[in-house]
Amino acid sequence: MKITFDFEKPLAELQQQIDKVKQAEDKTKVDMSATINEMQQKFEQTKQQVYSNLTGWQKVQISRHPDRPYTLEYIEMMCDDFIELHGDRNVGDDKAIIGGFGSIGGHTAMFIGQQKGKNTKDRQYRNFGMANPEGYRKALRLMKMAEKFNKPVITLIDTPGAFPGLEAEERGQGEAIARNLLEMSVLKVPVICIIIGEGASGGAIGIGIGDRVYMLEHTWYSVISPESCSSILWRSWDYKERAAEVLKLTSAEMYKNRLIDGVIKEPLGGAHQDPVTMAASVKKQLLKDLKILKDYNIDQLVAERIDKFCSMGVVIEDETPAGQEPAVTQE
Known part of the structure; x- marks a missing residue:
């Protein structure tokens, strides 16, 4: 249908x-x-x-289209081979996050991403792409393995958020995500992150710290979903369209605000209209960046990654005394 x-x-x-x-x-x-x-x-x-x-809300709808390609499909279309690795060596294997070594255009890289599932049974198996703490710990284990073998890390982000259940909080959901932010910021290999669908809150940022961060054209990336924002501010989901505009969560707005490094254009109508062409575009961008980043000095790479994220959201306060005109600064 x-x-x-x-x-x-x-x-x-x-x-x-x-x-x-x-x-x-x-x-x-x-x-x-x-x-x-x-x-x-x-x-x-x-x-x-x-x-x-398209409005912000309409882009959110397209990002959730069930026919959009998910992480495993991109890996299958982009990689010559892929070996999936399992488990966090602590609790278990979270099916919402998949990862493993893959070969792409002559490069071996560690691929990590959320997987939602294509039908009801698969979505339940994958927990709708909402990872538990063991999912983020599995992702970190794989990143450290990539670092050990000096292989780049590629993350494909598509999640409505980290799993908010009581058991996830009991097992340290917040700590697991925070640990990933810390470790990814100083990872001694190139890291490329691409939002291929939904990029919601800590669930997305938990594998989203990279030297290059891209969004597909009809995706969104925000601290909160439009529905949740609407329910908090207006006590109703009826204002989700307004929330989507206010949140500035589209790829164009995120690029304008310098929160991502670029936007990858989708086929007309969305990635689900032509998955093969979409995967080819993503692969082209990945190969371009892998070629550039592999020649970077590791210390320089880490320093630039940290500086990039530390500069986000910086606000310069005007200390001009009340009643005085602020001085005009020319650069």
Whole structure:
């Protein structure tokens, strides 16, 4: 069953009209190619208009489309081979986070990412991509293994957040994420992070500290989801669309605010429209950065990574006494 969002209804209606004309052509054997071509042109124009003017909430919807490729699919399409590694050597193997060594364009790298699942059974198995503490500890174990063998780390982020259950908190969810932030900031190998879907809160940032951080065009990255923000500020989910705009969570806004290093363009309509092309674009960006980062001095790499994240959100307060005009500073 094809999922159609509200803003995509004009496209669905046009497609239905085109299909009806094609059926009529087959039934009557009358040449209607001119009409079909004209309708097809209108469809393409409408499609361009719709996806070129998406709101923040609409991008959130696309990022959650169940047909979007997930971490394992990207790895399968980008890597020549992949060996999955399991367990945190403490509690167990969290299925919400997968990781292992893979070969990409002649480079061996450690791939780590959240995996949501494609159907109900798989989603339950993967806990909807919401990792427990052992998931983040598994990710850290794999990062340290990559560091030991001097291999770069590539993380693919797609999660509605870390698992908020009582048992996760009892096992140290906050500590596990905080430990990852600390260790990733000083990891002595190149680290590249890509948000391929949802990038929510600590669940995303727990594997999101890197020398290069990218977002796919129709993804989001924020401290909180629009629904949760709406429920906290307005005591209702009815304001989720407004929250999505206020949070500035889209790839364009994140790049504008210098919180990410770039945006990877998606096929028209989203990554799910053409997963192979999307994976090729991600692979191209990864190979470009791996080629650059492998020549960096390790101390320089770590220093620049720390400086990048420490400079985020810095505010310079105006200390001008009340009643005086602030001095104009020219750079």
